[in-house]
Amino acid sequence: MEMVADTAVDFEDYFPSMVARLGAEGFVMELCNGFRLLMDVESGLITFESLKKNSVVLGLDDMGDDEIVCMLNEGDLDGDGALNQAEFCTLMFRLSPGLMDNNGLRLRVEQYGVM
Numbered sequence: 743m744e745m746v747a748d749t750a751v752d753f754e755d756y757f758p759s760m761v762a763r764l765g766a767e768g769f770v771m772e773l774c775n776g777f778r779l780l781m782d783v784e785s786g787l788i789t790f791e792s793l794k795k796n797s798v799v800l801g802l803d804d805m806g807d808d809e810i811v812c813m814l815n816e817g818d819l820d821g822d823g824a825l826n827q828a829e830f831c832t833l834m835f836r837l838s839p840g841l842m843d844n845n846g847l848r849l850r851v852e853q854y855g856v857m
Contacts, residue, residue, distance in 0.1 A: 758840035770831070777830045787824035790814060 761769045779799065782792035790810055797805050817825050817833030825833070 757834070757838040773831050773834055774827065776834075777825075777827050780830075782824075785824070787822075787826055788814070788830060789824045 757769070760772065764772060777788065780788045780792060780796050782789045790807075793810050793814065794807070797803050797810070814823065814825060817829045817836075819829050819832070820826075
């Protein structure tokens with residue numbers, strides 16, 4: 743019988759604990775800081791090029807071009823091939839089931855104009 747290596751990656755959602763520690767406003771500010779870290783400074787968007795360049799910061803320097811495109815497509819709501827700040831924050835919330843269950847936090851985030 744052939745053994746197949748388990749390549750599944752466990753994902754621990756740290757966002758709810760960050761919200762508990764930072765509060766809703768502090769958490770939104772951290773998301774905005776993350777966006778600015780990954781964005782192209784000239785366009786103000788997270789582009790393929792800026793995400794590829796900054797993938798080392800995320801510990802994803804071995805990520806292929808097709809995986810970067812998939813990441814962008816996952817969050818690109820307006821179809822321009824890049825992520826603006828609202829799309830980035832929306833994607834982060836969608837990837838965190840613990841935050842999406844917390845309607846109070848979602849309303850607070852909408853107040854700050856991020857979603």
